[in-house]
Amino acid sequence: MTDVLNYKGANPSVLRHDWTADEVEALFQMPFNDLIFQAQLAHRNHFDPNQVQVSTLLSIKTGACPEDCKYCPQSGHYNTGLDKEKLMEVRKVLEEARHAKASGATRFCMGAAWKNPPAKDMPYILEMVQGVKEMGLETCMTLGMLDEDQAGQLAEAGLDYYNHNLDTSPEFYGSIITTRTYSDRLNTLAHVRDAGMNICSGGIVGLGETERDRAGMLIQLANLPKHPESVPINMLVRVEGTPLEDVDAVDGIDFVRTIAVAKIMMPASCVRLSAGRENMSDELQALAFLAGANSIFLGEKLLTTANPKESSDRQLFNKLGINMEDTSELDEQALAKVCPLREQDNEQYFDAMKSDAMGQKAS
Numbered sequence: 001m002t003d004v005l006n007y008k009g010a011n012p013s014v015l016r017h018d019w020t021a022d023e024v025e026a027l028f029q030m031p032f033n034d035l036i037f038q039a040q041l042a043h044r045n046h047f048d049p050n051q052v053q054v055s056t057l058l059s060i061k062t063g064a065c066p067e068d069c070k071y072c073p074q075s076g077h078y079n080t081g082l083d084k085e086k087l088m089e090v091r092k093v094l095e096e097a098r099h100a101k102a103s104g105a106t107r108f109c110m111g112a113a114w115k116n117p118p119a120k121d122m123p124y125i126l127e128m129v130q131g132v133k134e135m136g137l138e139t140c141m142t143l144g145m146l147d148e149d150q151a152g153q154l155a156e157a158g159l160d161y162y163n164h165n166l167d168t169s170p171e172f173y174g175s176i177i178t179t180r181t182y183s184d185r186l187n188t189l190a191h192v193r194d195a196g197m198n199i200c201s202g203g204i205v206g207l208g209e210t211e212r213d214r215a216g217m218l219i220q221l222a223n224l225p226k227h228p229e230s231v232p233i234n235m236l237v238r239v240e241g242t243p244l245e246d247v248d249a250v251d252g253i254d255f256v257r258t259i260a261v262a263k264i265m266m267p268a269s270c271v272r273l274s275a276g277r278e279n280m281s282d283e284l285q286a287l288a289f290l291a292g293a294n295s296i297f298l299g300e301k302l303l304t305t306a307n308p309k310e311s312s313d314r315q316l317f318n319k320l321g322i323n324m325e326d327t328s329e330l331d332e333q334a335l336a337k338v339c340p341l342r343e344q345d346n347e348q349y350f351d352a353m354k355s356d357a358m359g360q361k362a363s
């Protein structure tokens with residue numbers, strides 16, 4: 001018991017940025033019960049264990065992406081029968097955001113299938129950020145690679161989070177994507193951080209990677225100068241027409257292990273149970289929450305793939321006694337508990353609760 005409590009790599013109160021491959025592989029090799037126990041300890045040290053943050057994700061520009069990510073139905077390199085859609089009108093995006101807020105989402109994420117956002121579309125993108133923020137929702141976007149200037153414009157418009165996943169380890173990356181490099185990815189994350197935005201970055205389990213690759217991806221994330229505030233861990237959704245349609249399915253226990261290791265390495269980050277929930281049983285999702293996942297996407301669609309119905313999510317939360325985080329009702333102290341990184345780095349965090357829309361000045 002003492003060994004489990006004192007496992008040297010897993011002090012739940014320390015945010016480390018010097019993880020080694022051997023240490024992380026040792027975490028993956030721990031007996032499952034010990035690993036989950038460590039992850040739960042780490043989680044409870046930073047979060048209310050019975051609260052889950054809820055985001056909604058909308059595809060604002062769908063398909064015909066010039067990138068060749070082998071898992072993605074939106075890539076223009078594969079024929080998946082997807083209906084392509086050009087950039088959605090600002091008015092329509094704001095309508096969707098209003099609906100998401102009414103359904104209990106606290107963060108509204110907007111995704112566009114681009115290599116990088118075209119200059120001609122940036123004014124519309126900025127209008128979307130401003131409009132969603134004025135509703136009192138946190139804003140998140142995923143638009144591909146950003147240069148320094150674009151990151152600055154988005155931050156100035158009030159974008160809270162930028163999603164840019166590393167997907168897998170640097171070693172395995174070239175087997176999955178050839179149209180950009182790992183360094184391109186890291187450069188965008190650096191621009192996002194330098195512009196003062198929060199980072200949402202994680203990866204995918206089930207691409208055909210080894211456990212060492214899963215460890216390698218988590219090491220890249222945890223050893224960034226600051227941990228991403230949000231770490232989505234996706235289970236591959238195998239879409240017909242993509243090169244990965246026939247890859248072996250991920251073992252549920254291996255998936256939960258990845259969540260637990262992510263939580264131990266980045267205990268103050270929200271770990272998001274992301275794509276693939278549609279194919280998970282209630283029991284597997286419950287294990288993922290036990291392993292420290294504390295964020296989900298609500299809504300029946302995740303960009304272009306299916307997500308559980310809102311009603312089944314609510315039933316599951318009821319069964320587990322989990323509350324959805326509603327930041328609009330929280331005071332400052334409670335907000336710090338839900339997302340402690342706000343407190344630690346409040347110069348970099350632009351708080352939606354203090355935006356002009358709430359009649360107060362942004363900090």
Ligand code: SF4
Pocket residue numbers: 065066067068069072073074075076112113114115144
């Ligand atoms: S994952 Fe993103 S960048 Fe890759 S093909 Fe899909 S939309 Fe494009």
